Amino acid sequence: MTQKPSQDKAIEALLQSIDPKKIADEGVRQTVELLLNLIEQLNTKIKDLVAENQKLRSENNRLKGEQGKPDIKANKSKGFKTNHSSEKERNTPTEHKKRSKNEAIKIDREEIVVYPQEKLPADAQFKYQSRDRTHPQQSVELLTSSSQE
Numbered sequence: 001m002t003q004k005p006s007q008d009k010a011i012e013a014l015l016q017s018i019d020p021k022k023i024a025d026e027g028v029r030q031t032v033e034l035l036l037n038l039i040e041q042l043n044t045k046i047k048d049l050v051a052e053n054q055k056l057r058s059e060n061n062r063l064k065g066e067q068g069k070p071d072i073k074a075n076k077s078k079g080f081k082t083n084h085s086s087e088k089e090r091n092t093p094t095e096h097k098k099r100s101k102n103e104a105i106k107i108d109r110e111e112i113v114v115y116p117q118e119k120l121p122a123d124a125q126f127k128y129q130s131r132d133r134t135h136p137q138q139s140v141e142l143l144t145s146s147s148q149e
Helices: 005-017 026-063
Strands: none
Touching: 005 026
């Protein structure tokens, strides 16, 4: 189990604030100095072991086909403090022009389809379409063109 960086800093600051020279008894002073050195050594050893453990876990996950723990960098801004991006200059918005898709279709011929009234169902109603609301129908004609020399 690891401690948070703020706890590590607090513990380190606490250990640094202890001054063994202020202790009057020589035997106690040597014991406190020994204990402080031991605590410092153990803390560095723990940090090394935690880092090695994480590397081994990442390697194990990588070998199993998973992804390891991502290496997340600190939120320190290096370099420019202001935005030097030229994206606004490059990406100038253009206005969208909505137009009918039927404008592009060239009408070749007009055909009125007459269907006998008696073949229609009894409830069929005629829906009048004005000329500006017609729906063009497109078809593709494949013609053979043979030539002999």
